[in-house]
Amino acid sequence: MPTPKLNYLVDILMAISFIIIILTALNSQRGGLHSTFGWIFVALVILHFLLHWKWVISITSNFFKK
Ligand code: HEM
Numbered sequence: 001m002p003t004p005k006l007n008y009l010v011d012i013l014m015a016i017s018f019i020i021i022i023l024t025a026l027n028s029q030r031g032g033l034h035s036t037f038g039w040i041f042v043a044l045v046i047l048h049f050l051l052h053w054k055w056v057i058s059i060t061s062n063f064f065k066k
Pocket residue numbers: 021022025026028029030031032034035036037038039041042
C-alpha cells in the first residue's frame with residue numbers, strides 16, 4: 001500500500017479509537033471497550049511515529065543546530 005494511503009488509514013483509525021476512548025472513559029471496566037481501544041490507540045501512535053521517523057529525526061536535528 002502506498003505510504004500516503006497507509007498514513008491516512010492509520011490516522012483515521014487513531015481518530016476513531018480516540019473518540020471511542022473518550023466516549024467510554026467514564027464507565028471504563030477492565031477488558032472493556034475503553035481499555036481495548038486504549039491499547040489499539042497506543043499501538044497506532046507508535047506506528048504513526050515509525051511512519052514519520054525521518055521527519056522526527058530531521059526536525060530534532062534542525063532544532064539542536066546552531
Ligand atoms: C488518550 C486518552 C486515553 C488512553 C489512550 C487511555 C488508555 C487506557 C488503557 C490502555 C487502559 C487499560 C489499562 C490496563 O490494561 O490496565 C485504560 C484504563 C482506564 N482508563 Fe483510560 N485512556 C485514556 C483516557 C482516559 C480518560 C479521559 C479517563 C477518565 C476520565 C480514563 C479512565 C480509565 C479507567 C478508569 C481505566 C481502568 C479501567 C479499565 O481497564 O478499563 N482513561 N485507559
